[in-house]
Amino acid sequence: MKPFLILSALVLTGASAPPPQAQQPAPPATAAAAPEAKIPSDAANTVNPVKPTAESLARAKKIYGYECAMCHGESGDGAGDLAKNMKAKMVDFRDPSALKGRTDGELFYIIKNGKGEMDGEGARVKPEETWNLVIYLRSLSKP
Numbered sequence: 001m002k003p004f005l006i007l008s009a010l011v012l013t014g015a016s017a018p019p020p021q022a023q024q025p026a027p028p029a030t031a032a033a034a035p036e037a038k039i040p041s042d043a044a045n046t047v048n049p050v051k052p053t054a055e056s057l058a059r060a061k062k063i064y065g066y067e068c069a070m071c072h073g074e075s076g077d078g079a080g081d082l083a084k085n086m087k088a089k090m091v092d093f094r095d096p097s098a099l100k101g102r103t104d105g106e107l108f109y110i111i112k113n114g115k116g117e118m119d120g121e122g123a124r125v126k127p128e129e130t131w132n133l134v135i136y137l138r139s140l141s142k143p
């Protein structure tokens, strides 16, 4: 009888052991879900009214150089000096999947209003140029 009891005890202990990693509840789908949820849907659904030209992209590149590169890096890799100092977690705009899930309207909203530790450009950059920046950001991931 005794060996049987020990065996059952072992089985019971085994059964109540914490489940293996794979059975633990999945983490929330994306860490960015919360801030994203704050973008009003009419803003997110706004269609980019700007048609890019070589000239408008050149302007966007210049603005990006002044206003964004210190954090997002000249190439969009997210390794700008200021971002490094802030130890900010940056997306890599060169990675085609980085902005794939975002609409132009969402990107416009983030550039205008900011996100997390990034301040928005507000009225410093005209809406037309902000749309150009959206187009420029997307162009960074193209070969």
Ligand code: HEC
Pocket (backbone or CB within 6 Å): 032, 064, 067, 068, 069, 070, 071, 072, 082, 083, 088, 089, 090, 091, 098, 099, 102, 107, 110, 111, 115, 116, 117, 118, 119, 121, 133, 137
């Ligand atoms: C002071 C540093 C800083 C500057 C300057 C800055 N950003 Fe950011 N940016 C960040 C940080 C940090 C994040 C991540 C914020 C978060 O997710 O909490 C971010 C996020 C973004 C995102 C969202 C990426 C995503 O999918 O989550 C976009 C788009 C963006 N920045 C564009 C720009 C553009 C365009 C400019 C220039 C007009 C700019 N940023 C200037 C720091 C900066």
